[in-house]
Amino acid sequence: MLLEETELVRIEVRICSFDVEDAMLWLRSQHEFPKVFFLNPERSHIAAGVGSAHLVSGEGDLQRHLLPEGTPACFRYYGGSRFDAGARVGKEWQEFGGHYFVLPQIEIFYSNCANAQDATKSLGEAISAVKQMNVVLSEERDLPKPSSMKDGSSYEHWKSSIESALEELKKGAELRKVVLSRNFFVEFSTEVEPMDLLLKLKYHQGYLFCLQPTPGSAFLGCSPEPLFKISHDIIETMAISGTRPRGQSAEQDEELAKELLASEKDKYENGVTTKYIQEQLANVAEDVETSEIYVMKLRHVQHICRKIRAKPSSKAATPIELLLTLNPTPAVCGESRPVATRFIRSVEGFDRGFFGGPVGFVSSSVCEFLVAIRSVLCKPKMLHVYAGAGIVPGSDPKSEWEETAFKMRNILQL
Numbered sequence: 001m002l003l004e005e006t007e008l009v010r011i012e013v014r015i016c017s018f019d020v021e022d023a024m025l026w027l028r029s030q031h032e033f034p035k036v037f038f039l040n041p042e043r044s045h046i047a048a049g050v051g052s053a054h055l056v057s058g059e060g061d062l063q064r065h066l067l068p069e070g071t072p073a074c075f076r077y078y079g080g081s082r083f084d085a086g087a088r089v090g091k092e093w094q095e096f097g098g099h100y101f102v103l104p105q106i107e108i109f110y111s112n113c114a115n116a117q118d119a120t121k122s123l124g125e126a127i128s129a130v131k132q133m134n135v136v137l138s139e140e141r142d143l144p145k146p147s148s149m150k151d152g153s154s155y156e157h158w159k160s161s162i163e164s165a166l167e168e169l170k171k172g173a174e175l176r177k178v179v180l181s182r183n184f185f186v187e188f189s190t191e192v193e194p195m196d197l198l199l200k201l202k203y204h205q206g207y208l209f210c211l212q213p214t215p216g217s218a219f220l221g222c223s224p225e226p227l228f229k230i231s232h233d234i235i236e237t238m239a240i241s242g243t244r245p246r247g248q249s250a251e252q253d254e255e256l257a258k259e260l261l262a263s264e265k266d267k268y269e270n271g272v273t274t275k276y277i278q279e280q281l282a283n284v285a286e287d288v289e290t291s292e293i294y295v296m297k298l299r300h301v302q303h304i305c306r307k308i309r310a311k312p313s314s315k316a317a318t319p320i321e322l323l324l325t326l327n328p329t330p331a332v333c334g335e336s337r338p339v340a341t342r343f344i345r346s347v348e349g350f351d352r353g354f355f356g357g358p359v360g361f362v363s364s365s366v367c368e369f370l371v372a373i374r375s376v377l378c379k380p381k382m383l384h385v386y387a388g389a390g391i392v393p394g395s396d397p398k399s400e401w402e403e404t405a406f407k408m409r410n411i412l413q414l
């Protein structure tokens with residue numbers, strides 16, 4: 001097939017079974033870039049990819065360049081895009097561009113409904129790439145000890161941003177919710193290998209992902225939040241908003257879950273996200289079904305959620321159109337979206353980059369995207385850790401600061 005004048009030959013090699021850890025160790029042992037990793041919560045799709053047979057990156061029209069007509073269903077592009085395409089790009093995010101999607105040259109892939117396969121540029125290159133592959137799966141290693149850890153901005157800045165959000169919300173006009181985030185820096189005196197960090201996250205529930213365009217820059221994390229998935233002609237997604245920490249004991253944990261389910265503020269926050277997703281889906285799908293609200297328990301926090309599913313209608317959007325329509329949802333941005341985006345740009349003082357954006361994979365037949373939260377940008381000697389919290393009437397700056405600290409624990413307690 002022809003993709004931008006390049007002829008692609010795909011060779012499929014069945015391999016004996018492998019698990020999540022093997023895939024990560026294999027990825028760590030490779031010397032080619034980019035590297036990508038994707039694992040979904042059901043563990044029904046594990047993928048580790050190296051090199052690029054086709055790279056779609058930059059500021060351009062994603063819709064036009066990704067999955068050109070005729071792309072075979074077995075070609076899976078892994079990647080993601082920025083939370084806010086219109087925001088100024090921080091220098092730490094430059095390698096990623098506006099979006100970054102790669103068709104790996106070699107893809108180790110497990111799916112409960114497909115076989116292991118790989119894709120490459122040409123037969124000769126496939127063979128030489130396979131020959132050069134380092135298949136030594138060495139041990140997991142400890143991370144170096146941080147030399148310093150500090151907040152990206154002060155509590156005073158956070159408090160005044162939330163107070164001005166509360167002022168705007170009080171007007172009851174265009175802003176009904178805004179998600180404010182903050183960053184945290186962890187510095188090291190020696191270099192950190194991103195795959196060692198990813199390996200430490202392997203026991204987390206939810207998605208695990210990594211996009212590493214170059215040796216010196218990787219974005220990775222363990223997000224509980226799907227943006228959407230399309231398979232077997234069903235769109236599935238979830239509204240996750242409203243948070244409490246996990247309790248110290250089973251009783252305290254249940255108390256916190258009950259408090260969350262009874263909280264009008266948290267139900268309102270979740271309701272804004274649910275309504276937005278339902279409305280967006282109603283434009284491109286039918287039979288939109290929403291589950292009852294329930295509590296999702298994670299290692300450090302618990303959330304209220306609703307599952308939402310729908311059937312694509314005859315005027316269905318393509319996966320990329322759906323991605324551009326849904327992202328960012330009020331779970332990470334706010335409502336209305338344009339007003340919340342402007343507010344975030346004016347107060348946050350750092351570039352979110354891909355944090356809060358969509359990350360996942362897409363082929364011409366299936367796709368699955370997560371919302372890239374609980375995540376970290378890994379530079380050679382510095383981690384940029386991010387977390388946000390939904391601000392609605394009744395939010396308190398101190399509790400929201402603590403909530404973001406709990407959300408960062410996945411990374412900071414490694």
Ligand SMILES: C=C(O[C@@H]1C=C(C(=O)O)C=C[C@H]1O)C(=O)O
Binds near residue numbers: 242243
């Ligand atoms: C923005 C984040 O999380 C989002 C915000 C939540 C909230 O405000 O309660 C809960 C889950 C996520 O949708 C984050 O983890 O950084």
